[in-house]
Amino acid sequence: MTLDNYLYYIILPVLSLSILLVFLRFFRGPSISDRVIAVDLLVTIGIGIIAIYSILTHQPTFLDIALILALIGFLATVAYSYYIQKRKNR
Amino acid sequence: MMPQLVIYPLIVQMLLAIVLMFVWSKISWQRTISIVGSILNLGIAVWLFSSVWQHGSHTVQAGNWQPPFGITFVADTFAATMVLLTAIAGVAVSSFSAGSVIPARLKFGFFPIFHFLLLGLNGAFLTGDIFNLYVWFEIIIITSFVLLTIGGEKAQLEGAVKYFTLNILASIIFLTAIAVLYGLTGSLNMADLAAKVAAVENRTLVQVNALLFLVGFGIKSAVFPLYFWLPASYHTPPSAVSAIFGGLLTKVGVYALMRVFTLIFDVDPFLENVLLAVAVLTLFSGAVGAIVQKNIRKIFSYLVICHIGYMIAGLGMMTEIAIAGAVFYLIHDITVKTNLFMMSGVIYKIKANHNIKKLGDFYADYPKMSLLFAIPLFSLVGIPPLSGFWPKLSLISAGWTTENYMVIGGIIFASFVTLFVIVKLWGEVFWKTGEKLPETRNFPYFKKLTKMKKTQMMAPIIFLSIVSLYLGFGAENIQALSERIAFELMDNQEYINAVLRK
């Protein structure tokens, strides 16, 4: 089994499965915090998928996207938690 | 001949917008720069127009990339005319704004935005690239959102929500149409598209594509049944804003419709029927709406809708004479609607009211001003030989030759209602003894304004009235111009050659 096949038939499906599991949590909630955590994790796993995809397509360029995701995905989390607190204050 | 001239109107407006942003809070600078710049722009527009008139279409390839790869700017007679009209309306409204818009609004970017709007209009007229047209449209709508809401009054905001939603919807439909067009042809250059669309074998898709453009531009042109945003919003911003909106915004939609349906798509019988049905219903709905309104600006708003019907009818009949009529009407309408909304602004400054039932006394108190206002009012009605009359000759005539009796009926109905509405308005606002309106403290009444401000407000009305009179009495020239435009539109080969340099 070549590396490409291994990544394509084993790694990527497992990562996709993880994404599905996380998405299920997103669906179920129940609290908004759970959803935010789930989204955060979705982005993180997305970084992983992009890394694998860049290996599969031999395109290091995609790693730059992973970089951006890592950099600013965080800000969304900050914003959500800001909002959650602020809403409580109202 | 100087092809670079084509983008000078864009450069001037962009430069003005940027400079005005740098002098953000210096109101008197802003006023001066805007007026002087608008006059300069008018000069350039006249230059461009006369150059195009003498030498034919001018084109510029932005970035020096040969078509269809770069973005092309084309000044054919139609575009040059629209740019000239925009410049004329621009000078007028610039001066009117300087006189009438309150300092609070001027301190928050009124003038830069205004020049961005003019930039967007010029761009939309001059571009020869369909996606670039979308971008110019976006410039126009975002500026119009800002101008519409500037000041944030309750009515402004309520109107803006509707205006916003429906215009965004139009943009999205436009974008959808571009997607389909690109998917079918792989090109965006309008001259190039003319050939490529003709070569597409799946005519159903081409028709679907055309319909998407029709609806997208139709919303922007405020035709039936897509006009709802207009009566909900046009009466809410400052009159200077209503003036430029009423004069030019819907006309860009009409311009785009005319461009796309003469250059890119053939009008097949189905489309023709759709266009004509839309035109007749627009004439009807706008007219009927104007009858029941009491707010002077709402009356004009419905008349804006109503009169779009004439132009769509001209387009729908698709003969050279019909298109010439539509173009003439477009020229007339821009001048007169801009003027009327400015007029309503002066009326408001005098009486602090827009309700025709409460207004009155103008003829007694301001006889000369009333006579002046009569010029745009009766031009609008099309009392011969004023400007609104001439295009109807072509349109009705085309109606007879193409045997579109419903269109003739619609035109006559709309003309009659316009006459009735304006005459009623004349009676209410100018003749009647008005209610004694309570003096509102600190309202910047006309009589309290400085002479400078009064001049800034009245001069543009006089200017546009003179233009209107010229359109009427110099109708031969305008008709010749309209016919030349119609000829160029109907025979799009010249446009294509000018762009693709074949």
Place this chain on the structure above:
Amino acid sequence: MMTDTIIGIIATLGTLFVLLAGVGILRMPDTYLRMAVTTKAATLGIGLILVAAAVYFNDLSTTTRVLAVIIFILLTAPVGAHLIGKASYITGVKMWEKTLMDDLEGKYRKTGKNISSPRNMDHHRDEL
């Protein structure tokens, strides 16, 4: 071939941690537990996967970029977890019934419109 094997192993490890996070977030009974389980597992997992990519491309600029991503994740993931955790606590997200102790209980005091940190001090910033 050797590199491929290394890449395969690192990637597998990473993926397992990610899967762990996925299962964890689904299975854990309360928000705090989910957070405690997942953020880190995923961080480690993604870090490993990225390392695998770095090994695969094996050039300086890719490696530095991969390092940058890892550093960023290491820096931001815990801060994010902290923020959500704190927000959840303040907004009263329920803890699992078998929770043993809560030293934070009663530490947040309402002061006007804002909830401040525990043992509230008086100085006040203009917050975003």
Place this chain on the structure above:
Amino acid sequence: MLTAILSGFVFSIFLVFAGKFLKGKLAVLSALVPLALFVYFLSFLPQVAAGEVIRQEIAWVPSLGLDLNFSLDGLSLLFSLLITGIGFLVFAYTAEYLKNHDYLDRFYGYLGMFMGAMLGLVLSDNLLSMFIFWELTSISSFFLIGFNNTSEASRKSAVLALAITGSGGFLLLAGALLLGNVAGSYDISEMVGLSSNIISSDYYIWIVILLFGAAFTKSAQFPFHFWLPGAMKAPTPVSTYLHSATMVKAGIYLLLRFTPVLGGEDIWNTTLITVGGITMFYAAVHTLFRTDLKGVLAYSTISVLGLLVFLIGLGTQYALTAAAVYIVVHALYKATLFLITGIIDHETGTRDVTRLSGLRKVMMPVAVAGLLAALSSAGMPPFVGFIGKDLVYESTLEMGNWAVFLTVLAIATNILVLYAGFVAGIKPFTGPLPNDFKKVHLPGILMWIPPVILALLGIIVGIFPGIINDSIIAPVVNAVGMEGSAVHLKLWHGFNLVLGLSAITLATGILLYAVFKPSAKKERGIARLDFIAPLTLITNFGHGFKAFSNWWTRIFQNGFLRNYVSTIILFLVVLVGYSLFADQNEIPIDLSSFSRMTYYEMIIMGIMFLAILFVVGARSRLTAVVAMGVVGYAICLMFVIYSAPDLAMTQFSIDTLTVILFVLVLSSLPKYLSISDYRMKAVDGILSISFGVLITFIALEVLGEPVNKEVSDFYAENAYVLAKGKNVVNVILVDFRGVDTLMEISVLTIAAIGVFSLLKLRLRRDDRELKD
């Protein structure tokens, strides 16, 4: 001739600036303008009488076929002389009538404008330029009727008059354009030669209907007559000038002018006879029930207009001669009566016939003029009216089977017209002088001389009909396509049937005048029939139409944004759906060209699909926003998979920023609004889904079409070679299509300014737009 026409307009414009000077004593000077014109037109009399047609052609808008082509033939000359001649008297009369009036200058301005327009109308040979002047007469009439603009009744009448004549004007426009298209020219003189072609054209019926519409409204034919009594709100000089002598005859002029072009057909004659006949009788009957002098005169004017239409309808040589004569006759006596009424009104302050009597004792010259005019209107020999009436009977008697009926109708009408003339011209001056009129005196000479002149002219022309026969009447009859020499005007034809009929008319009329006294009670009596009067019907129709307008406007512009959106989407779905599914039985979708589905793509799409549904179904705003984030991130992943790294980066950054914006704003918004109306949700759902399905189908069908990559290939080949960049997307953004980008950042800038002003700008209370 252009100069002549323009002089009226120039005079008006001059008054705008120099009106102050022409108020007061100098006002009478303005009468010099029509006088000069009268003399000018009089000078053409010999030429025209000799059968010459004087032409002048000035190109104006040749590309629309609209030129100022004037021609002066008998018909035009007759009208020109009436317009300028009566104009002169009215101008002079006005100087006294409205002495010291604040807006005298405006009044003269309108009069001048009207005179110019009217001259233009009758002199135009080009149908379109004629239309222009036609409309201008309506407009000047509007201003004159509404001259007392503070009175609501005046304004209403002005609007009503303009609405009726204006709508007729539009019919004329449509008709003119059709006629021009059919004939290939707008020059009436050319159309005469093409008459047979026009008549045989399919459009003939349309042309006739449209022209009739114009003529009937302008000349106040039943059922469009009602604006004319209303127009009596205008000052008396206006009633005299426009609404009896000139403007209302424009319709008559039009019919006469087009008799040689369109006449001679059944539809032409029958319609005119019917409408004219009804009008003349109906209006004549109405004179019996009026107590306002001007009301009496208005209805008798309508009646005469009906008679003229009737005569044109008869279309024989006699009839047309009669019409020509009657135009002169009517102008002379009716103008006199109106002017007299004006004097009475001016001096006594009332026009109520029931109150007026004995005024001869205080204003003898006026009484004489009134008597003369009344006798002329009665058709008493030797007045010119007698000649006119004779000719009428002569022509009705020619009409074969219908002769008796038509003649009786004519007689009945004439009797009633006589009655009306007597009521207006004789009644106020006879009998005792009431006490409150004791102090009444003769007005200034400028007011009483004009009616006296007109009345005298009536008798002079009657005694010497030859004055007008060869010089005017014959050329008129020639102009309308008949040989004019056959009928010679004379007072005395010998004892014949016509004379007998005249005698019956006179006798019955005088008897009627003696027996039947006008009274307010009678007026109220006929008012009971108002519910079927055309005015009422039109008014009701107007109200109905307004209600309909209201309904229609509210239906569409109902204030609910969601309705606007659904209407637009429905319109789109129906149109596009029809176009997509009507022509083709199945959508040609070529599945084989699509790429293979992979599990990870399916998972991402699946997540995205679910996330979209989640957004739609979310109960809380934040949940929706978070789910939006998921949708965005899924799109980002999709961009990665489909080779768009720049897009993925941008999409992700922008989604994050949007989330931040939402989060900053959401907290100041209330809880998510959710109104559970299942029916509405279902309807919206169906509409939305059809829209979505349509887009999907379009997309799939487009994908089956061949691809043209000429443009993208150029970018790919030249991005580095010519534009020195390797990221082709970025090269496109900053170079190939840099203008887009420049404008895109402008959009952003504008949006930022908008946000800034929206949030920071607070108007002070004084700066606010006031509520209407």
Place this chain on the structure above:
Amino acid sequence: MEILLAIIIGTLYASGIYMILRRSLVKLIIGIILLGNGANLLIFLLGRIAKGAPPIIPEDSKVFLDAYSDPLPQALILTAIVISFGLQSFAIVLVKRAHKVVKTDDLDEMNATDEYS
């Protein structure tokens, strides 16, 4: 694959319109964003999609050696995304202001400007 993408695009359009048709201001904006995404993806799809071939010329070459995906739709979408962002930010703030001034989230209560008589 295209068929799934086409369905997703249809779903975005449908849900966008559906959200706009609700009466809530916030839903209105969400609807607009969904529609915008739909339109962008439509351009993307109709420009034809390709996997693993970003339109970036390889480091050691002056032209493309392998297949590349169409860069033009990507540039167009980028422009469209950015423009939509500008419009959306304005919309969000507009809604905020409108809510504050008109004091309702219910679009059905925002119809004063269409009233007359």
Place this chain on the structure above:
Amino acid sequence: MKNRFLANLLLTFIWVALTGGFTFANILFGFILSYFLLFVITRGASKARYFKLVPKLISFFFYFLYQLIKANVQVAWEVGTPKYHMTPGIVGVPLDVTSDGQITMLANMITLTPGTLSLDVSEDKKVLYVYSMYITNKEDFIRDIKNGFEKRILEISS
């Protein structure tokens, strides 16, 4: 002054690494760029000292790695087995570290090791509140942290 210089060098290095171009021009550009950025953002004096750090940093790194893997295994077992064995709770850990940087570092390290999560720091910076999945004994837990991460952080940053 020194700190700024160091930070400047650090940023220059990052720049060079990112761009991958070890040329003089690139380094100079990176230096100027980071100088400019620091100029833009620096306020007040910063306190870190850099030179004794390296060995301690390396040791710290391996300690952290050890903790990370250990805890991950623990969590994996928890997640992978059907029954729950957690004894979670929130513990207030008194702090010896004082500076913001140290506190942040400590808190992050704690969060990054699975099973624990720093929830908040008290306003007076004396107590760190940590959520943990496994608390058998509060004092043991506190001691673990203080002897583990906190001690090492104090070492590398003093």
Place this chain on the structure above:
Amino acid sequence: MKTIILRTASNYMLPLLLIFSVFILLRGHYLPGGGFVGGLIASIAFVLHAFANGLGDTRKLLHFHPGFLMPTGLALSFLSGVSPLIFTGEPFMTGLWYPEHLPIVGNLGSALFFDIGVYLVVQGVTLTIIFTISEST
């Protein structure tokens, strides 16, 4: 949000993000990135700083109103578009290139200045919008 942890972290992240944004900006002509994404990242850096430290601190850090970046950036992009018109008489937006190859940037041309303009405008816009909104709540 008053948390020491976020505040401290953000102080480290700000320079990193900024330098990264410039990196993304400059390499855009060759690899994914460019003025737009670069500008977004830079503004996100400041927004993060503002979240952690409060708006006032971020404002002080910036020295000037972010709105000022908008006309500046627009002017830069606009001038780089107009310069061919002024200097060489070629059409608007024609690329002007410095003949030598430069490190990092590669070929220096008007396109770069154009992109820098985009970078500035995007920052100006994003920061103006976000700061204005947060000031008004």
